[in-house]
Amino acid sequence: MKENAERVVQMRGVTKTFGAVRAVDGIDVEIRRGETVALLGPNGAGKTTSISMLLGLLKPTAGTVAVFGQSPEQAIKHSLIGAMLQEGKLMSGVRVGEFLDFVRSLHPAPLSKEKLMDLASLGEIEHRRVDRLSGGQTQRVRFAMAIAGNPQLLLLDEPTAAMDVEARRDFWTSMHAYAAEGHTILFATHYLEEAETSASRLIIIARGHVIADGTVPEIQARYGEPRVTFTLQEEGAKGFEQFPGVHRVEVVDQHVTLHTSNPDATARALVASAIPWKDLEVKSTDLEETFIKLVHNGKGEQA
Amino acid sequence: MKTYMRMELLRTLRDPFYLFLAVVVPIGFYLLFSGLFGSETPPGQLSGNIEIMVALAVYGGIWACLVATGPRLANERSSGWFRQLSLLPLAPWKILLGRMLVAILFALPAMLLIYATAIVVHGVQMTAIEWLGVIALMWIGVWPFALLGIALGYVTNDTTSFGVTYGLYMVFSAAGGLWVPPTILPSTMLSIAKTLPTYQAADLGWRIADGLAPAWTSAIVLVLWALGFLLVAALFARRAARVR
Numbered sequence: 001m002k003e004n005a006e007r008v009v010q011m012r013g014v015t016k017t018f019g020a021v022r023a024v025d026g027i028d029v030e031i032r033r034g035e036t037v038a039l040l041g042p043n044g045a046g047k048t049t050s051i052s053m054l055l056g057l058l059k060p061t062a063g064t065v066a067v068f069g070q071s072p073e074q075a076i077k078h079s080l081i082g083a084m085l086q087e088g089k090l091m092s093g094v095r096v097g098e099f100l101d102f103v104r105s106l107h108p109a110p111l112s113k114e115k116l117m118d119l120a121s122l123g124e125i126e127h128r129r130v131d132r133l134s135g136g137q138t139q140r141v142r143f144a145m146a147i148a149g150n151p152q153l154l155l156l157d158e159p160t161a162a163m164d165v166e167a168r169r170d171f172w173t174s175m176h177a178y179a180a181e182g183h184t185i186l187f188a189t190h191y192l193e194e195a196e197t198s199a200s201r202l203i204i205i206a207r208g209h210v211i212a213d214g215t216v217p218e219i220q221a222r223y224g225e226p227r228v229t230f231t232l233q234e235e236g237a238k239g240f241e242q243f244p245g246v247h248r249v250e251v252v253d254q255h256v257t258l259h260t261s262n263p264d265a266t267a268r269a270l271v272a273s274a275i276p277w278k279d280l281e282v283k284s285t286d287l288e289e290t291f292i293k294l295v296h297n298g299k300g301e302q303a
Numbered sequence: 304m305k306t307y308m309r310m311e312l313l314r315t316l317r318d319p320f321y322l323f324l325a326v327v328v329p330i331g332f333y334l335l336f337s338g339l340f341g342s343e344t345p346p347g348q349l350s351g352n353i354e355i356m357v358a359l360a361v362y363g364g365i366w367a368c369l370v371a372t373g374p375r376l377a378n379e380r381s382s383g384w385f386r387q388l389s390l391l392p393l394a395p396w397k398i399l400l401g402r403m404l405v406a407i408l409f410a411l412p413a414m415l416l417i418y419a420t421a422i423v424v425h426g427v428q429m430t431a432i433e434w435l436g437v438i439a440l441m442w443i444g445v446w447p448f449a450l451l452g453i454a455l456g457y458v459t460n461d462t463t464s465f466g467v468t469y470g471l472y473m474v475f476s477a478a479g480g481l482w483v484p485p486t487i488l489p490s491t492m493l494s495i496a497k498t499l500p501t502y503q504a505a506d507l508g509w510r511i512a513d514g515l516a517p518a519w520t521s522a523i524v525l526v527l528w529a530l531g532f533l534l535v536a537a538l539f540a541r542r543a544a545r546v547r
Contacts, residue, residue, distance in 0.1 A: 055390060056546065057386065057389075057546065058546065059547060076390055076391075076392060077392050078392070079392050083390045085383065085386065085387060085390070087383055088382065088383020088384060088386055088387050089382040089383055089384050090384060090387070091310065091314070091379075091384055091388075092314065092384075093313065093314035093317045093318060094313055094314060098310070098313065099310075101306070102306050102307065102309075102310050103391060105306040106306070106391050106392050106393050142387075145387070145391075149391075149392070
């Protein structure tokens with residue numbers, strides 16, 4: 001039981017098909033209390049479908065979904081989940097303050113209004129009509145609506161899609177403040193940068209599959225491609241293919257890139273050789289390249 | 304649910320369109336019709352001023368019931384608000400019930416304003432008991448239309464909702480004898496009118512104002528229509544709520 005309570009989200013073998021389309025194809029995801037997880041993937045990867053199933057808005061075709069060991073509907077009823085959907089207008093004709101009072105009244109232990117207004121930075125627009133806000137302001141109200149009940153789990157589907165750069169930055173500041181209180185957060189995004197800076201763990205999905213799952217360093221260590229680069233001082237050097245670990249060689253003018261599975265051994269071999277080199281560097285593909293490669297090849301856990 | 308109803312009340316009050324169609328239009332019609340035909344009082348029949356007052360009170364009351372439910376619900380189902388509402392710990396039946404109660408609540412002032420206009424402009428007089436009966440029973444008589452509104456909120460979508468709701472409102476009103484005195488309707492039209500909730504809601508008032516007891520058939524017809532609307536609403540609400 002205790003172990004179960006720590007398991008905030010549990011998806012087992014979850015598949016969702018729409019006609020012939022497999023939007024989500026057998027994913028297993030487990031999220032523990034206190035994690036901030038990014039569900040990262042290109043458009044159409046199955047992010048929204050996954051989140052909709054976690055909210056009970058869609059039923060899995062196969063597999064099971066549990067939130068705090070119960071059905072999503074039950075978890076919502078018990079104010080355990082707060083959610084921010086990708087689209088949808090709010091209640092028109094009421095003011096921001098009135099709206100938040102209403103949402104708070106539905107929960108047994110809501111956040112205080114002051115705290116809510118503060119977390120979502122709504123102070124200036126408390127008296128504005130909900131239907132007369134800018135895109136960024138609307139998202140802030142939606143964020144406030146999601147956290148009003150002080151939920152243990154916050155699910156956000158592309159929360160910053162409608163925001164400009166500044167609004168986006170403010171939004172993540174608010175989100176981090178909420179996460180810092182020990183809440184569990186799962187957000188879907190197709191912005192790698194958001195995932196990298198705001199999440200403690202990345203779940204990369206593409207075409208309905210989980211293709212990688214872990215912290216940024218873990219994913220880099222596992223799927224990143226190390227390489228050794230240097231500049232030749234004379235033209236004509238050859239035979240890099242023979243160096244240990246090297247599986248691909250690129251030479252552009254005098255700049256050489258050796259793709260290797262063992263960067264240390266490759267670098268050692270280069271140093272020991274008679275080849276005149278300068279500007280030696282050992283580095284890995286950055287996360288973006290890793291991400292693009294993973295999504296493109298559908299490699300990772302599936303392979 | 305209380306706070307939800309308070310929200311809905313606020314929103315309806317801030318909707319000028321509602322106020323216009325549910326309050327201003329029926330009063331305008333009353334002044335027009337009663338000015339044209341109100342003074343005619345055929346021997347042995349209800350005075351024109353009262354007959355038109357009763358008909359237009361129903362006319363205003365059912366619009367208040369319809370507009371606060373149908374188009375609004377359809378709009379919110381399309382806009383995504385309803386979906387977000389379903390992610391809050393508020394049972395769907397409470398949402399629908401809250402909406403109907405608000406609609407019903409709004410029908411009352413819309414109807415009272417017609418009576419007030421009749422009293423002020425034409426000096427309409429009835430006994431206190433008759434007024435009480437007219438006000439209370441006719442108010443209850445328009446309640447089934449809140450159920451029709453919920454049904455329409457599920458049957459129609461954002462683009463069709465207003466047209467369909469307004470169209471049905473017109474059909475029910477015209478065929479139910481709210482625009483022309485039922486006594487001058489051809490007999491087939493009259494027998495059709497008598498099967499409609501609009502006619503029967505008004506007939507409660509017509510009979511009371513005429514010093515008669517309301518007919519049981521009114522109650523039966525109104526309850527049957529209410530059940531029918533409820534059935535349609537329940538069927539379509541279930542279909543809409545089914546999780547794929």
